[in-house]
Amino acid sequence: SWFRDVANSGWYDQIAAILSCGRLLVAELHEHHCNALVHCSDGWDSTAQVTALAMLCLDPHYRTLRGFMLLIQKEFCSFGHRFRTCLANGEKPSGEYSPIFLQWLECVYQLTLQFETAFEFSSALLVQVGREALSNCFGTFLADSERERAQDVMSHTQSLWPWLLRVDAQEHMNSRYVGTEEVLMPSPTQVG
Numbered sequence: 001s002w003f004r005d006v007a008n009s010g011w012y013d014q015i016a017a018i019l020s021c022g023r024l025l026v027a028e029l030h031e032h033h034c035n036a037l038v039h040c041s042d043g044w045d046s047t048a049q050v051t052a053l054a055m056l057c058l059d060p061h062y063r064t065l066r067g068f069m070l071l072i073q074k075e076f077c078s079f080g081h082r083f084r085t086c087l088a089n090g091e092k093p094s095g096e097y098s099p100i101f102l103q104w105l106e107c108v109y110q111l112t113l114q115f116e117t118a119f120e121f122s123s124a125l126l127v128q129v130g131r132e133a134l135s136n137c138f139g140t141f142l143a144d145s146e147r148e149r150a151q152d153v154m155s156h157t158q159s160l161w162p163w164l165l166r167v168d169a170q171e172h173m174n175s176r177y178v179g180t181e182e183v184l185m186p187s188p189t190q191v192g
Helices: 004-008 009-029 045-056 067-075 083-087 099-112 121-136 145-151 160-166
Strands: none
Touching: 004 009, 009 045, 009 099, 009 121, 009 160, 045 099, 067 121, 067 160, 083 099, 099 121, 121 160
16 A cells, blocks of 8 residues: 555655654754754755754744745755755656655654644645645746756746745644744654
8 A cells, every 4th residue: 555655665764863853953952052063974955854843843933934935945945955856856867866855844744743733834835835846837946056046047937935925825824823932842753
């Protein structure tokens, strides 16, 4: 079955590992009041997953609709996540194909399940952003760097963010949202 195939792929093991790293980072910064350097052994791809997850947990602004868009722009787009290569947008998948960004969206989804009232946006937003990352409809996810996006893409395409703010935002909103300053501690054991 499909669920068995997902379980056998190691997907949830990866999600739990990202949540676990995010939890460690949140603990270092918040509980131990330490500085932290985040560098993943395979380069920068996993770094953005962990740092962006920690920012969601530590700063309630990033749990709002506008804050979430800013977080993606800052930690993935501007940081240089290779959307074109990792998602094979507009080209044949290579050996570097990797759903790093989609995994991170799954981690955010897991957080929304664990902290149901802490996020202004709903899982519908996460699905929409994931769908648009694969659609090639917006320049936001079509390049491997900010420079490439500015030089080759943005003059011919739209950004996803203004479009998301124009569409019916109610479908992307969490009706149970209660703004809180609470720091979130993700649990990797609740993945599934």
